[in-house]
Amino acid sequence: MNFELTEERQMLQDSLRRYLGDTVTPEMLANATESEAGHSETLWSGLAEMGVIGALFSEEDGGFGGAGFDLAVVFEEIGRAGAFEPLIASGVLAGGLLAAEGSEAQKARVEEVIGGAILGFAHSEPGARYDLDHVETTATRDGDGWRLTGRKTVVEHAGAADAFVVSARTGGDTADAEGISLFLVPADAESLAIRDYPLNGGGRAGEVTLDGVTVSQDALIGAEGAAFPAIEEAAARATCAICAEALGLMESIRGLTVDYLKQRKQFGQPIGKFQALQHRMADVLIEIEQARSAVINLAGHLETDRVKRERHVSATKNLIGRVARLVVEEAIQLHGGIGMTEEYALGHLAKRLTMVDHRFGDTDYHLERFIRLSAA
């Protein structure tokens, strides 16, 4: 039993915390959402230079990490800072899928991703809600290559991506796990359109329409029709990342709230002296520790067999969703009016934390899934 970070991870955490603490400002985040890129290019290149993107990949894939605890370390710090760089979209999902399934030529793109090139993962569709196997987009044979038609929704960082990993059906029905294939499609491909927009809690996403996009045979990633297990595993890693991000957000929110309870005076004393509020904050602390343990559980089981891994995915995401709501609502409440403002630091963090439940499956989705996986 050892819950200490390895020396390398401790160094990564320290330097990342220092870097983000020095670099990220509320203005930077606000401008990033407004900017065309939808994230901060300064921050992104800084992270690439520090090797943070590389930490998401194994040595074999050209990185120097890639394990669950690497993800946990990186994303807790990202969350603490309230940043929304394309680390999950490009590093964990699209880059991760290329690393796991790609041909030698495609794997060469991983090196670019580690260097800061941005890929998007165009997977979710309008009717899918959170179901990973819901794919209506089709890929049909077209001469030597493929023709892709369909609509992808809320594709994060779509506007900034050079290329997308696109899921499409080459067989089976809409909700079948079998018959899903992955393709690497350049963002400037003909007949590919992006409607880009800002997101609640920062960053941008896009609706990606493929209206008969043609790609060559070598755009196919991995075996035809057999991509689902890889997608599920990538989503498991992304869930680990976003849960760690949520934990970082919770820690920052807790810090802000405790400071505020000490500073804010009403009735001639700091409001933190009111026992009613002390107990509420104590509960928040307890629940955040639960969240931390849940993240550790998931990070430690990312590399195990599928059912075990997925049970942890759903357990952790469910718990994080519940704790996130508690932390957001209590933090706003204990702040009073100031906690509801866009300008005060809590506003952004609270929105970002709330939106965690709308990515990769919400509390109920994972509760139901946990029950199903436990029965299996």
Place this chain on the structure above:
Amino acid sequence: MDLTYTDEQKAFREEVRAFLNEKLPARLSDKVATGKRLTKADYEEWHAILNARGWLGVTWPKEFGGTGWDAVQRHIFEEETTRAHAPRIVPFGLNMLGPVLMKYGSKEQQDHYLPRILNGEDWWCQGYSEPGAGSDLAAVKTTAVREGDHYIVNGQKTWTTLGQHADMIFCLVRTSKEGKPQEGISFLLIDMNTPGVEVRPIVLIDGEAEVNEVWLQDVKVPVENLVGEENKGWTYAKYLLTHERTNIAGVGFANTALENLRRIARLEKSGGRPLIENPFFAAKLAQVEIDLMAMATTNLRTIAAAAAGQAPGAESSMLKIKGTVIRQEINALTRQAVGPYALPFVSEALDEGSNVEPVGPDYALPATQAYFNNRKLSIYGGSNEVQRQIISKAILEL
């Protein structure tokens, strides 16, 4: 024990319904139902329609041009207007200042201001809170110093809802530093067009600017704008708060929010089936509905007591807490119901006539905004913590 309405009350409900059918513009009810932005002109239009019928002064006695309705009638009116998706009545002049002037204002003030509230000539806002005076309202620092026939006012008010639309603000100001803080407060009416008044918007986490800071620098206010006596403002302020808390339970709002949630849960699909059939979601929906059913009866119990002439007391604190918690739960479930479409923030789509399409269903962004915006319900009007203090003192005598 009889849970039914009398025949007169039923007839009254029909009358309200018929009126809404005929007079509530579809343009306005559509905007309310779909969570679009309401403009100042929208509120004014609705106020004018109600006023033409004599139904704007819902809580006012007949002698001042009000409806003279009892608590049950007001409740029925509230239920029907919310069900019909009418814009809410902006409360500052009608539910807050009006009753204070009727009880404590001079004859001149009543004659001057009350008709102007009904006619929509003045839009009032509430200048109670300050950066340092929230829950501890008696800590207000804004000063009013008498100089001849004027007060000179200096200070800052904050969280002023819809102050950007207002012509007039009623303020708690400090006129004395002697004795207890409550004993040096006066209630002053200030014309927002006076030099030295500056309104700055505050954007909330839903992205909207519904509240403001109001800065007051050497603002000259005629002494006749003092309500009642100098240094007695705390009494009037508390009287106003009891009126602010009428209809505090928000049963009508909860009902429409629940209806909206059901509609969305029927349209959203989870695992290929309507979300409303998902047992996990259905259980939560049922839970909040069960709470609401009981709370609606608690509300009716206090309304019946009020109609029988009992003064509202600490029960309003109970209703405030339960009512806001239930509405916030419905808002949370609605946000959850829209799934990944809680993410896109395409704010332009909320403007009437906008040619910007929402991303995903048009109910998604309003659902997220309502969730964030209604965090206010447990903060303002006396926070839920402050209400618990009241209950533990006034009812439990702890």
